[in-house]
Amino acid sequence: xxxxxxxxxxxxxxxxxxxxxxxxxxxxxxxxxxxxxxxxxxxxxxxxxxxxxxxxxxxxxxxxxxxxxxxxxxxxxxxxxxxxxxxxxxxxxxxxxxxxxxxxxxxxxxxxxxxxxxxxxxxxxxxxxxxxxxxxxxxxxxxxxxxxxxxxxxxxxxxxxxxxxxxxxxxxxxxxxxxxxxxxxxxxxxxxxxxxxxxxxxxxxxxxxxxxxxxxxxxxxx
Numbered sequence: 001x002x003x004x005x006x007x008x009x010x011x012x013x014x015x016x017x018x019x020x021x022x023x024x025x026x027x028x029x030x031x032x033x034x035x036x037x038x039x040x041x042x043x044x045x046x047x048x049x050x051x052x053x054x055x056x057x058x059x060x061x062x063x064x065x066x067x068x069x070x071x072x073x074x075x076x077x078x079x080x081x082x083x084x085x086x087x088x089x090x091x092x093x094x095x096x097x098x099x100x101x102x103x104x105x106x107x108x109x110x111x112x113x114x115x116x117x118x119x120x121x122x123x124x125x126x127x128x129x130x131x132x133x134x135x136x137x138x139x140x141x142x143x144x145x146x147x148x149x150x151x152x153x154x155x156x157x158x159x160x161x162x163x164x165x166x167x168x169x170x171x172x173x174x175x176x177x178x179x180x181x182x183x184x185x186x187x188x189x190x191x192x193x194x195x196x197x198x199x200x201x202x203x204x205x206x207x208x209x210x211x212x213x214x215x216x217x218x219x220x221x222x
Contacts, residue, residue, distance in 0.1 A: 044212075047199050048073050048141065051171055051214065052080060060084045061136040066125050066160060067143020071105040071118075077139060078114040086114070087135075089121045089128065090143075125156040133165035133219075140171070142212070145178045153178070157185045164219035172215045173199065179213040191217035 057063075059082035065074040068088030078086035092102050102120055109115040123129040125144060138160045147153045160170055170191070172182055183196050194217045203212035 044141070044203055045072060045076070047203050047212075048076055048173075051173070052076060055137060055169060055171070057081065057084075057137070062134060063087065063137045063139065064089065064130070064135045064163060066128075066138065066140035066156070067146065068105065068120075069100050069143070071108045073139055073141045074105070074118065075109055075112045075114055077137070078109070078118050079112065081114075081117055084136075085117050085119060087119045087121060087130075089123045089125070091124060092122060126152050126159060127155075128159045128163055130163045132162055133168070134163050136165060136168050138164055138168065138170050141173045142175065144172065144182070145174050150181070153181065154185050157182050158189060161186070161189045161191060161217075161219060166219055166221045168219040170215075170217045170219070173203070173212055174215075175210060175212055179215050182215050186215065186217050190220045192220050193218045 057077075057080045059080065061081060061084040063077045063081065063084060063086045065071075065077065065086065065088045068074040068090050071088060074086055074088040088105065090100065090102075090105075092100055094100050102122065105120055106115070106118075109118040109120075121129055125140075125147065140160065144153055144156050147156055157172070160172070164170060170186075172179065174182070179196055183194060186194055194215070196213055196215045199212045199214055201208075201211075204210060
């Protein structure tokens with residue numbers, strides 16, 4: 001029984017007639033659909049604009065988006081760079097995101113008018129094709145959980161820290177318990193200001209049982 005079904009069971013307690021159960025199930029499913037659609041079409045964009053606002057970028061940063069997909073976060077970051085560059089890396093697998101293809105992201109960058117400051121790379125998050133300390137900001141949105149094994153996810157988080165320069169900032173958004181595990185990994189790496197918080201209903205993927213959290217940290221070292 002999934003989380004939504006368990007919720008139906010809780011609603012359909014002894015004080016509620018059996019005749020109401022289909023109605024309640026349909027109502028919960030409708031609410032879940034509305035929440036999911038809002039998170040996909042509006043919520044995640046609004047939340048990421050706020051997260052980028054918190055970074056207070058100067059405009060000359062070197063920014064990296066891990067698992068950039070079609071470019072929603074990558075291009076939002078690029079729009080804030082007047083002199084810097086925004087690099088996106090992905091394996092471009094449709095199984096991770098529908099319509100996920102390098103040419104689609106490139107086309108989106110052109111449509112947004114930021115193609116001149118965007119670089120796209122094909123690469124594995126567990127073994128990034130970049131040098132140590134190459135970036136000022138590393139972002140990731142709902143990507144690392146697509147790596148199936150825990151060791152692979154650990155390596156991806158470690159790689160994100162490796163490519164950050166001293167003082168560089170890390171922002172990872174992901175679903176559910178994944179973020180708590182990323183926090184545990186980061187606690188053993190050279191970072192400071194480590195924090196985790198929920199992102200609210202705008203990034204509920206159907207309901208509170210599929211909510212997003214963000215983990216943030218800064219790279220230490222001289």
